[in-house]
Amino acid sequence: MIPEHEVKALLRGIGVTVPDGVTASGPREIAEAARGLAPPLVLKAHGPGLLHKSDAGAVRLGLGSAAEAAVAAGEMRERLAARGITPEGFLVEEQAAPGVELIFGLVLDPGFGPVVLAGLGGVWTEVLRDTALRLCPIDRDGAREMLASLRGHPLLTGHRGAPGVDMDSLVELLVRLGGDGGLWEDLDLGEFELNPVIASADGVVAVDARYVPGDAGPDARPAGTPGEPTDFTALFEPRKVAVVGASTTRPGFGNMFLEFYKLTGVPVVAVHPEADHIAGVPAVRTAADTGADYALVAVPAARCAGVVRQATGIPFVQVMSGGFGELGRPDLEEELTEAAREAGTRLLGPNCMGVYSPRGGQTFVGGRQGPPGSVAVISQSGGLAGEVIKVGERRGLAFSRVVTVGNSADVTPAELLRWLAADPETSAAGLYLEDPRGGRALFEALMAVRGRMPVAMLVGGRSAQGRRAAASHTGGLAGDGRVWRAVAGQSGAALVTGQDDLIGALAFFQAHAARAVPGDPGVLVIGPSGGANVLAADVLDGAGLALGPLPERAREALTALGVGVGSSLANPLEIPVGPRAPAELVRDAIGAIVSRRPYPDVVAHVNVQSFFTYGDAAEPLYAYARHLAEAQTLLPGTRVTLVTRNGECAPPGVEDEVRAIASGAGIPVYRSVEGAAVAIAAGKRFARARTGVMDGPPPATEP
Structure with missing residues (x-):
């Protein structure tokens, strides 16, 4: 670990504020070196075995003078010696004024490379785990989004009369760590952590810094964009397919794929050292003789590289076989990729099923x-x-x-x-x-x-x-x-x-x-039964969606339709839905509302069971679906989603017909509000990305 005072010198070099401080080799030197510092003072020991200084008892706060710091250093050295730790030296700093404690950090993720982190720090780091991550580099907008996504964000903007912190300084610190030209580009990560950073209305101070260099050097960072792109059309639309591994005596996966391709009608040829035909499919001796765009290899792992070397002239080779890196044989996988390079082919897999x-x-x-x-x-x-x-x-x-x-x-x-x-x-x-x-x-x-x-x-x-x-x-x-x-x-x-x-x-x-629909969280819910509507509202709210109130003019139009008799006019909106209800009411109610307030999403839900408990025909349900489809056709700027609750209560084929009616108008169908909520949130996320505005924390499509 790099000593803290050296890390802080690095921070000063990029414009990050750190406390004024001095270093000393022992207590006697501290009394003189720290004389110019303004108390209260902080004393820290550094050296091997002091990665987590607080846990080791290597930190003292609130010291009133340089002389008091010197005494504390002597006591600290004795306590550390009793634990078998000999500090290399001491750091004495002016203690920062109180404020909101945050953690900022950089770490090299093994898959994605450098990552920047921000969150509540100090003693809250492990307790609350309230953090935000971004892959480097970030810009100032990304830094603000990180801070806005924290559950503790109100502490930064002012809470219960406390002033807000200097947000611009926090954003600047994040960018200097993880932005273009930031510290992440120069460090050999490892891990780099500032915890805590104390933020106040007057600015930010990094009061503790830790840097552990990586053990593999900068070349260990995962690679980014590859070079010359490949045209994968022939992978998905081959003019001819070759299958290596079909047997004349012991049918296996190769034989299965021959049957698959015979059914789809793609010209197919088998590769076999002796046979002229396998299961009615012509066979040739090597992959190079096939004239195929795509070759499927289903032979034992040890033989795959030899087969791939013979695949010259074939744009794509898929190795279905397993037994490579996933089973502890990276040598076989490396040999396989080298064989593909020698043959001038692109390799799909190994250990994969192929293409559909x-x-x-x-x-x-x-x-x-x-x-x-x-x-x-x-x-x-x-x-x-x-x-x-x-x-x-x-x-x-x-x-x-x-x-x-x-x-x-x-x-x-x-x-x-x-x-x-x-x-x-x-x-x-x-x-x-x-x-x-x-x-x-x-x-x-x-x-x-x-x-x-x-x-x-x-x-x-x-x-x-x-x-x-x-x-x-x-x-x-x-x-x-x-x-x-x-x-x-x-x-x-x-x-x-x-x-x-x-x-x-x-x-x-x-x-x-x-559909060019906004990505705002608004959604209109319409369906039967107050209880089901209440539960639907809970689910959608949990997914980050917002059920805004109905506009007053829509209430008047709904009343004219006979909606609201015996129930409230609100969002979710309760309307009669069932075998004896007017099927067109869902279309008319949606139109009356959306024409006056353009909700980007409408969720219509039905209790399928009710259509067959209180009636014995599917036609009323089909009529409901047709009128909902009309609503979608009439409202191209709105996304309509249908939820068929309790669909298993319908006779066979009914759900399929409802789905066909809805999909004909571009309406997706779900069996639960939970499933619909996830999908709608995903759609809103894309809509925001399309406009370039990822405004704060996204809808909660993930846990």
Whole structure:
């Protein structure tokens, strides 16, 4: 660890205020050296074993003179000696005036590179863990957003008569640490921490500083944007596919893929050392003889590199096989990537299932493909990607490109995302990630598509990401998954917590991303039953959405429609919905309100069970859906969402028909208000990114 006085000299050099102080080798020297300092004074010992000085008893506050500091140093040295610690020297400083204590820090995240942190500091750091993270570099707007997102932000702006602190100085300090040309560019991170920084109306003072250099040097920082971009069209729309690993005697994954491609109609050829045909598919001896755009390799890991070396002339090779870096064999993975370079091919995987694209006949799941659409998915898990495809298509998603990347030894999520943002067939993307390999490049790709294409991210293993022995609070706080929330916050991507929410967010993007709707949190809720409306309001409020009051002129129009008899006219709005209610009322009520106050989002919810408890026909429910669809058609500047609560109470096929009616008008359908809330918040996040205004803390789409 670099001694504190040296770190503070570094801070002075970049214009950061630190207390006046002196250093001394022992008590006798302190009495003379500290004579010019104004009490009260602070005494600190430094040296090996004193990483956490307070815990070791190596800090004294409130000393009244240089002589008193000298006595305290002698006592401190004796106590430390009893613990086997010999300080190298002492630092004596003028004690800063009280104020709001904050923590600022820099740390090298193993996946994403340099990260800057701000939060409540001092004794509150570990207790409240009230912090904000951003990936470097940040600008002044980003610094203000960090501070505004803290739960303790009212302490900075003035609370219970206390004056606010000098916010401009706090912003400037954050930028000098984590902005363009900031300290993060010069340090060998490690961890760098200022805790506490004392903020007041008169400015900010960094009263404690800790710097632990990294142990791998600056080259250990994750790489950013890759070089020459690849055109991935042939990956998703190959003219011919080669399958390596199909057997004439022991059918396995290779044989399964031959059957898949026979069904999709893509020309396919097998690679086999002896056979001329496998399962009715022609076979050739080597991959180089296939003339394919895409080769799928399903042979044992030890043989994969040899196969890939023969794939000259094939633009893309996917290695399905596992047994590489994920199972402790990085040597095999390195050999595989080298083989791909020798063959002049791009490598997908290893340890991945492949590609799905109805438009190009690409598939890794059984059964007939769904219709081609505009939603793309990049996934490190083949199994989860298969679930998203099948469940998503069942719920109305139509996919443009789905790609599994496995270990990402060559082709990475970052470059795929950049390509998809320019793909005319794709309008939205979902990511499932576990290992932030190439995390810095991924962050830069997300920033490049910010506001251009909506992105939803599902991240597995966030609680374990980046965990390591941390010398500082900064390291510990940055290593618990918060960095993913920082990535989402800066890029405008939506961070979701489960597969259903990923599908739900993509469904919302598919339906509504093209609508130029503001990103403000306003939402109108309309549906039956006071209890269900109250619960819906609670859920939406918890997602950061705002149920603003109805305008007075809308109340008059609703009364004229007969709405409000026996109930209040408020948001949420209760209207009769059921087998005996007028189906057109939902359309008329929404129109009456939105024409007078342009709510960006409307959530209409129905109790499906009531249609079949108090009636025996689905037609009234279909009529409700048709009138809601009319409302969406009449209001192109509003996003309408339908929630079919208790849908399992409907006979088979009813939910599918309701979904078809709604989706025909561009309305996404959810089975719960909770699912709808996550999706709407994701849509609002993208709308704000599109306008370039990420105003303070985003809606709570993530925990």
